[in-house]
Every structure is written in C-alpha cells, then in structure tokens.
Amino acid sequence: MSSISTFEYAQRRQQLMQRMTPNSIAILSAAAVSTRNNSVEYPYRQDSDFFYLSGFSEPEAVLVLIPKREHGEFILFCRERNPERELWDGLRAGQEGAIADYQADDAFPINDIDDILPGLIEGRERVYYSIGNNPDFDQQMMEWLNSIRSKARMGAQPPKEFVMLDHLLHDARLYKSPAEIATMQHAADISCRAHIRAMQASQPGLYEYHLEAELDYEFRKGGARLAAYSSIVASGKNACILHYTENNAPLQDGDLVLIDAGCEFDCYASDITRTFPVNGRFSPAQKAIYELVLQANLEAMDYISPQHRWNDAHDVTVRVITAGLLELGLLQGELDELISSEAYKPFYMHRAGHWLGLDVHDVGEYKVNGEWRALEAGMTMTVEPGIYIAVDNLDVAAQWRGIGVRIEDDVVVTEDGCRVLTNAVPKTVAEIEGLMAAAQQQGA
Numbered sequence: 001m002s003s004i005s006t007f008e009y010a011q012r013r014q015q016l017m018q019r020m021t022p023n024s025i026a027i028l029s030a031a032a033v034s035t036r037n038n039s040v041e042y043p044y045r046q047d048s049d050f051f052y053l054s055g056f057s058e059p060e061a062v063l064v065l066i067p068k069r070e071h072g073e074f075i076l077f078c079r080e081r082n083p084e085r086e087l088w089d090g091l092r093a094g095q096e097g098a099i100a101d102y103q104a105d106d107a108f109p110i111n112d113i114d115d116i117l118p119g120l121i122e123g124r125e126r127v128y129y130s131i132g133n134n135p136d137f138d139q140q141m142m143e144w145l146n147s148i149r150s151k152a153r154m155g156a157q158p159p160k161e162f163v164m165l166d167h168l169l170h171d172a173r174l175y176k177s178p179a180e181i182a183t184m185q186h187a188a189d190i191s192c193r194a195h196i197r198a199m200q201a202s203q204p205g206l207y208e209y210h211l212e213a214e215l216d217y218e219f220r221k222g223g224a225r226l227a228a229y230s231s232i233v234a235s236g237k238n239a240c241i242l243h244y245t246e247n248n249a250p251l252q253d254g255d256l257v258l259i260d261a262g263c264e265f266d267c268y269a270s271d272i273t274r275t276f277p278v279n280g281r282f283s284p285a286q287k288a289i290y291e292l293v294l295q296a297n298l299e300a301m302d303y304i305s306p307q308h309r310w311n312d313a314h315d316v317t318v319r320v321i322t323a324g325l326l327e328l329g330l331l332q333g334e335l336d337e338l339i340s341s342e343a344y345k346p347f348y349m350h351r352a353g354h355w356l357g358l359d360v361h362d363v364g365e366y367k368v369n370g371e372w373r374a375l376e377a378g379m380t381m382t383v384e385p386g387i388y389i390a391v392d393n394l395d396v397a398a399q400w401r402g403i404g405v406r407i408e409d410d411v412v413v414t415e416d417g418c419r420v421l422t423n424a425v426p427k428t429v430a431e432i433e434g435l436m437a438a439a440q441q442q443g444a
Contacts, residue, residue: 024125259275
C-alpha cells in the first residue's frame with residue numbers, strides 16, 4: 001500500500017472532478033507491462049498519473065471518474081483474483097480489494113471492460129483522456145468510440161469532444177502535500193546515505209561500477225526497490241558527458257568523479273548530484289571550479305521562494321558561473337555582454353533545475369501565458385548548476401581540461417523561502433575531504 005492515505009487520494013480525485021465539465025468522464029489506463037527480452041519483463045512501475053489518483057500499483061487496470069454519477073464516481077477495472085496466477089506472479093487486489101483497500105465505488109474485471117466502458121462513455125459531452133501515452137489503449141478507445149458511432153441510428157450518442165487530461169491533472173501534481181513532501185524526504189534521505197557511502201568507498205583502482213554498486217546497495221537497504229533513473233557515475237573526462245551511464249571506466253588517481261543518482265520510494269523520485277575527488281583531495285584547479293559551482297548552487301537557493309519566478313534561480317547561476325569563469329580566465333570580455341551572448345554555454349549548457357515529484361523530470365508548465373511561472377509553496381524542484389570543460393577545448397589552459405562538476409539538490413518551496421531536502425550529503429570542499437579522509441583512515 002502507498003504511504004499516501006486513501007483520504008488524500010480521494011481528495012485528488014475530487015479536485016480533478018471539480019475541474020471537469022458537467023456530464024463528462026475521465027479515463028486513465030495503467031502502465032503497460034514492458035518486456036526486457038524473451039520471457040523476461042522489466043520491473044513493473046505504475047503510470048504516474050494513474051498512481052497519483054489511486055495508489056493502485058497493478059498492471060492491466062483502467063481508472064474511470066464520472067462526476068455526480070448516481071452509483072459512484074470512481075470506477076476501477078482490474079484483474080480478478082486468480083489463485084493459480086497469484087502463485088506465479090503475486091497477490092492481486094481483485095474487485096473486493098479495489099473497493100475495500102482503494103475506495104473504488106465500483107470495481108469490475110478488466111476482461112469485462114469491452115462490455116461496460118462503452119456504455120459509460122456513451123452520451124457524455126466530454127471525454128478527458130490523454131492520447132498517445134499508451135498506443136494499445138488508444139486503439140481500444142477508438143474501437144469503443146466506433147462501436148458507439150455505429151449505433152447512432154439506434155439512438156446511441158457518441159461523445160461530442162475529447163480533451164487532453166494532462167493539463168488539469170499535471171497542474172495539480174505541481175503542488176505537493178505534506179504527505180508527498182514527507183515521502184520525497186524519505187527518498188532523499190536514502191539517496192543521501194547512498195552518496196555518502198559512495199564517497200567513503202572511492203579510491204583509485206576501483207571502477208565506476210563499484211561506486212554504482214554502493215549506491216544500489218544503499219537504495220535497496222533503505223527500502224527503495226528502484227533507482228529513479230539510470231545512475232550516472234562519471235569519472236575524469238566522462239563527467240563532461242551530461243547523461244553518461246556506461247559506468248565502466250577505472251577511477252584514476254587525481255581525477256574527479258561525478259555521481260548523479262537518486263532512488264525512487266513509493267513512486268516519488270529523489271535526484272542528487274555530488275562531485276568529489278577519487279583520492280579524497282581536490283587539486284587547486286578542481287577546487288576552483290568546484291567552489292564556483294557550489295557558490296552558484298547556494299546563491300540559487302536565495303531565489304527560490306513565493307517572491308520569485310521559476311527562471312530567477314537559473315539566471316543567478318548563469319551570472320555567478322559567468323563571473324567566475326571570467327575571473328579564472330576561462331572567458332574574456334565584459335560580464336553582461338558575455339551573459340547576453342551566452343558565452344558561458346560551452347561550459348554550462350543546461351538549465352539550473354527541473355520540477356521533481358512522481359517523475360524525476362516531473363510534470364507542470366514552466367511558463368504561464370508566456371511568463372515564467374511564479375513559484376508557490378509546495379512546488380518541488382532540483383537546483384543543479386554545473387561546469388563542464390571539454391578535454392579537447394584548446395581555448396583554455398591544460399589544467400582545466402576534462403574537469404566536470406555538478407552539484408544538485410532537491411528543494412521544496414515554502415511560505416517564506418525554501419527547504420533543501422538533500423543537505424545531509426556533504427558539499428563543501430572541507431566536508432567532502434574530511435569525510436573521505438576519515439573513511440580512508442578507518443580502512444587503513
């Protein structure tokens with residue numbers, strides 16, 4: 001069962017139905033099972049929207065909401081109990097569980113959906129449904145719609161309008177409840193311990209995958225079955241590849257290693273990046289770049305509050321990093337001109353963060369009516385400035401080449417500022433070097 005209460009799921013469904021027009025229906029399909037190879041499947045993970053409204057984590061299910069329906073507004077189609085299949089695949093909620101444990105008003109076997117759902121769609125003014133998320137289910141929807149249309153001469157009334165459900169639902173998902181924030185904090189705590197463990201284990205002669213194994217161990221030990229995304233363990237020049245996931249290079253003495261990794265707990269993501277020296281000591285050049293990124297990370301936090309807009313934190317990281325690169329001699333010119341011409345882009349090519357929640361790159365608009373969105377309490381995001389100096393960048397001195405640094409934290413907007421969920425992982429030079437020195441002494 002989910003860490004979110006059944007009452008909160010019910011509130012979410014009510015909030016959505018209050019925004020739907022009269023005589024409408026909303027339909028969501030569970031995520032499809034995905035085959036890895038031959039008879040092996042990927043670990044199942046529920047569709048985020050489906051989970052947000054129900055907490056129901058089984059495949060082969062369809063969620064239906066019909067505001068003001070006399071016999072109940074929340075209908076769940078799901079698999080029937082089947083002792084033989086449950087012996088092989090695990091327990092199922094069944095229709096009784098859907099009602100008792102997930103508060104469905106009505107529950108029907110998924111195999112009966114062709115007989116029941118078209119009748120629920122017929123006569124509706126509007127169908128809220130997100131086309132394109134599940135092509136197989138899209139095809140089913142079209143078949144049901146054509147079936148209704150074929151009976152028009154007999155008085156059947158097909159729906160007048162299909163509307164994408166995404167906008168209504170995804171705007172609601174931007175605002176995290178106290179229970180959601182607590183779940184995200186738990187995920188962040190597990191991930192913080194994983195990053196610390198990787199720092200403590202690091203030493204020349206290991207491989208990137210050794211540190212990934214430390215991350216995975218701590219995730220599982222903390223009760224998180226899955227990583228929220230493919231872990232990045234990038235040492236040396238690999239840190240300049242933003243989405244590096246091979247994780248198979250040796251850890252070289254004198255190099256940095258950038259780890260971007262976070263677990264998923266109860267479908268909620270964490271997302272942390274730390275960069276540290278393989279041998280536990282920053283070189284002068286590494287320290288200079290690192291402290292510049294850290295300054296950008298820390299100053300960005302001052303621009304995350306209900307008094308600011310989404311882009312304000314990014315803008316301050318651009319200014320801090322550009323000014324620092326200018327001071328270090330990696331850029332030449334006048335600060336404002338360098339910013340306006342985006343001269344920093346070869347070194348800092350991504351934005352300073354993204355929404356975070358049920359998806360690691362969570363849903364929600366960044367602009368409203370063409371303007372950067374005003375931040376509000378409950379919104380949760382990452383802050384992740386970085387500097388990446390390509391190993392073949394001959395425009396800079398050799399001491400800088402191949403250095404890649406990113407520092408990423410998870411942050412929730414509060415009424416008077418923001419709260420960092422990931423402060424448990426060291427991020428100052430002194431803290432990192434102290435942690436790693438202590439680990440080396442214990443291992444000696």
